[in-house]
Each structure stands twice: as C-alpha cells, then as structure tokens.
Amino acid sequence: MTVDQGSEDFAAFYERHRDPCFRAVLATVPDRHQAEELTAEAFARAWAGWRRLRKHPAPAAWVVRTALNTHISWWRRRRREVAWDGGALDGDAIRIGATGPDSADGDATAADLVLRAALRTLPLRQREVVVLRVFLDLDTKTTAAALGVAPGTVQAHLHRATKALRAELEASSEQEEMKR
Amino acid sequence: MTTVDDIEPTGPDDEELFAGLHRSVAGAAMTTSVAEVEALGRRARKRHRALQAGIGTSAAALVAAVAVLAPTTDGGSSGSARGLTTATGRPLALGQTLNIQEAGFSLSSKGDGKVTLSIKEVVDAARIQAALASIGISNRVERVTVPANLDRGVPYCEPRSGEQLIDPDPSSIDNGLIPLGRDGMTINAAGIAAGDVLVVDVVTLKNWHNDVISTWTVYKSDPGPCIPTSKSVKVQ
Numbered sequence: 214m215t216v217d218q219g220s221e222d223f224a225a226f227y228e229r230h231r232d233p234c235f236r237a238v239l240a241t242v243p244d245r246h247q248a249e250e251l252t253a254e255a256f257a258r259a260w261a262g263w264r265r266l267r268k269h270p271a272p273a274a275w276v277v278r279t280a281l282n283t284h285i286s287w288w289r290r291r292r293r294e295v296a297w298d299g300g301a302l303d304g305d306a307i308r309i310g311a312t313g314p315d316s317a318d319g320d321a322t323a324a325d326l327v328l329r330a331a332l333r334t335l336p337l338r339q340r341e342v343v344v345l346r347v348f349l350d351l352d353t354k355t356t357a358a359a360l361g362v363a364p365g366t367v368q369a370h371l372h373r374a375t376k377a378l379r380a381e382l383e384a385s386s387e388q389e390e391m392k393r
Numbered sequence: 394m395t396t397v398d399d400i401e402p403t404g405p406d407d408e409e410l411f412a413g414l415h416r417s418v419a420g421a422a423m424t425t426s427v428a429e430v431e432a433l434g435r436r437a438r439k440r441h442r443a444l445q446a447g448i449g450t451s452a453a454a455l456v457a458a459v460a461v462l463a464p465t466t467d468g469g470s471s472g473s474a475r476g477l478t479t480a481t482g483r484p485l486a487l488g489q490t491l492n493i494q495e496a497g498f499s500l501s502s503k504g505d506g507k508v509t510l511s512i513k514e515v516v517d518a519a520r521i522q523a524a525l526a527s528i529g530i531s532n533r534v535e536r537v538t539v540p541a542n543l544d545r546g547v548p549y550c551e552p553r554s555g556e557q558l559i560d561p562d563p564s565s566i567d568n569g570l571i572p573l574g575r576d577g578m579t580i581n582a583a584g585i586a587a588g589d590v591l592v593v594d595v596v597t598l599k600n601w602h603n604d605v606i607s608t609w610t611v612y613k614s615d616p617g618p619c620i621p622t623s624k625s626v627k628v629q
Contacts, residue, residue, distance in 0.1 A: 227427045236418040253425040257433035325417035347411045375407045
C-alpha cells in the first residue's frame with residue numbers, strides 16, 4: 214500500500230465517521246469546543262497509527278475511546294487547577310450541576326444537558342459501553358472486541374449504566390419538582 | 394446474586410433512553426478538516442520520535458549513576474522512616490524541593506516528604522530507577538509486557554516473594570498510540586522504611602489501545618520481576 218492510498222483511506226474513514234464520533238464525545242463532555250478538540254486529537258492519533266489501526270474491528274470505537282481517555286487526562290489536569298465547591302470529586306464522576314452551562318453548545322435544550330450530565334456521572338467503562346453501543350451503534354460482540362472484554366461484561370455494564378442513568382434522571386426530575 | 398445470564402436485553406424504556414441520548418446531540422457536526430487532523434497527527438508523531446530519541450532532556454539530569462537496588466546507608470534502624478536524600482547523598486530537608494526531568498518521566502517533591510513520579514513513557518527503565526535511587530529510594534522499575542494469551546482484563550503480577558507492605562496502587566491508565574503521562578503517581582517516600590523496596594510496574598496491555606497501567610508497591614525486600622497472570626484486578 215502506498216502512502217497516498219493510505220491517506221486516501223484515512224480521509225474516507227474520517228469523512229464517514231467524524232460526526233458520529235464527535236457526537237459520542239460531545240455527549241460525554243460539558244463543552245462543544247472541548248469535544249471537537251478531543252475528537253480531532255483522537256483522529257490525529259488514528260492517522261499516526263493508521264497502518265495498524267485500519268485492521269481494527271471498529272476503528273471508530275478506537276477513536277471514541279481514545280478521546281474519552283484523553284478527556285480524563287485533560288479533566289484531571291484541570292481538576293488540580295480549579296478549586297471546586299462541595300469538596301473533592303470522586304474519580305471521573307461529575308454530579309449534575311457541578312459544572313456550568315454548556316456555553317459553547319447553544320443548540321442543546323435543558324433536557325439534553327440533563328441527560329448528558331447524567332451520562333457523565335457514569336464510571337468510565339460504563340460510559341464507554343454506552344457511547345459505543347448507542348452513538349456508534351455497535352453490537353455487543355463488536356463493542357466487546359473494541360474494549361477487549363467479554364460480551365457478557367458489555368451487557369453487564371450496559372445494564373448498570375441504563376439503571377444508573379434512569380436513577381439519575383429521576384433524581385434530577387424530583388429536584389426540579391421541588392424547586393417548583 | 395445477579396449473573397450476566399440474568400441480564401435482560403434492552404427493553405422499551407432503554408430504547409427511549411437511548412433515543413434521548415441520540416437527540417441530545419443530534420445534528421452536531423465537526424468542523425475540523427481532514428488536513429488539520431493530519432497536521433495534528435504529524436506534530437504528535439514528531440514529538441513522539443523526539444521523545445524516543447531522548448531529545449528534550451532537561452539540564453536537570455542525574456548527577457551520577459547510582460547502583461540499583463543498593464541497600465541504603467542512612468544509618469537508620471530497620472523499620473524507621475526514611476529521609477529523602479539529594480543526588481549527592483545529603484538528606485533532603487523537609488521543605489526542600491526536588492525537580493528531575495528526564496526523557497519520558499519526571500520526579501518531583503514539594504518538600505512534604507512525598508515524591509511524584511510521572512511516567513509518560515518508559516524510554517529507559519534504568520534512568521527512572523537511578524533517579525529514585527538518587528534520592529535514597531531502593532527500587533525496581535520494570536516494563537512488563539503482557540503475553541498475547543492474557544488478552545482480557547487487567548493483568549496481575551504473580552504473588553511475589555517478599556512481604557508486601559503497601560498494596561499496589563494503580564495510578565494511571567493511559568491509552569493511545571503514544572501512551573500519555575497522567576497525573577503521575579504520588580509516592581509517600583517518607584513512609585518507606587530503610588531497606589524497603591519500591592516496585593514500579595509499567596504494564597503494557599496487548600490490546601488495541603496498548604493501554605499502559607502503572608502501579609507502585611512497597612515490599613520488605615526485592616520481590617523479583619513481575620510475572621503477569623490472568624487474574625484480574627479491579628482498577629475502577
């Protein structure tokens with residue numbers, strides 16, 4: 214394979230998957246610009262290792278997972294720099310309302326933001342499973358292959374994630390009711 | 394107890410939830426062009442190659458090679474708390490800071506008795522070992538590659554000989570073609586007694602992400618090399 218063919222191949226992959234990958238990342242971060250940066254960075258790494266990555270069972274899943282992990286790095290760096298009210302945050306969990314509004318995401322409705330904030334409260338592995346299954350529409354087997362876990366593990370994480378999301382949404386809705 | 398077999402496939406409620414997630418980002422589109430992505434990739438690759446070649450090593454290099462795993466000679470009684478020392482062997486006073494920058498890693502202390510070791514990439518394990526030894530910490534730093542047959546979960550080193558004093562601390566999970574240094578691992582060096590050995594394992598998983606998990610453990614004596622097994626440890 215020549216370099217040009219490889220580039221063309223990557224370009225086609227990028228054009229086909231950039232928006233679904235971007236949406237998957239956008240759903241898990243509080244800022245649209247940040248989502249764009251993280252997705253671009255992950256695609257850049259995919260480009261750098263494209264010769265190997267093109268054989269991946271789901272390269273788009275690789276990109277999204279890389280972006281999510283890069284986000285942790287970014288978030289942890291930021292967490293050290295910013296003094297938060299309400300004590301230390303546990304791991305990567307961010308409670309609803311702990312972050313400001315999506316200043317760079319004007320199209321999102323309040324319900325969208327609540328749902329996305331709930332998604333951000335999930336542990337990393339559950340978040341990964343949700344974004345791969347829901348936003349990239351991967352089946353259990355491919356998701357398992359992309360994450361290097363057993364299909365049963367994917368099912369278990371998805372089950373826990375949906376349960377946690379529903380609980381978080383119910384709690385948020387009750388809070389809204391009380392405010393009224 | 395719930396088993397995987399008990400878990401039902403997604404139901405109507407879940408479908409509604411998933412549809413809501415889809416709606417929450419519907420229409421969002423990326424504006425970065427493929428040319429910009431390729432330029433980013435080229436820059437990252439250049440940085441990675443420079444790092445591998447050892448370019449960018451700061452002037453704060455190690456003063457001298459120190460014997461790895463050499464017993465300390467601080468004169469403290471066995472089991473007493475260790476005082477950090479400078480590269481020349483003088484005690485690092487409380488409040489005295491430390492900042493060693495090397496290719497792929499850094500070692501720093503704010504003078505509170507805690508040492509932060511940040512590993513971006515193990516370019517040379519011996520350099521990390523020497524850096525830790527230079528401040529008086531007997532240690533073993535090793536890069537562990539997981540065999541291909543251990544392709545699931547997080548590998549675990551065979552129970553090693555020697556008494557384990559501090560449990561393994563999975564400090565970071567890195568991924569990507571270029572493993573990234575995260576916060577690094579904060580090691581309470583003041584709590585490591587004379588004669589104890591700090592073991593840092595940098596484990597590369599043989600998966601598509603080449604995930605790298607760095608852990609540190611303190612042993613009563615050198616436990617020998619890590620032999621990965623398929624037993625998984627929970628990292629989150």
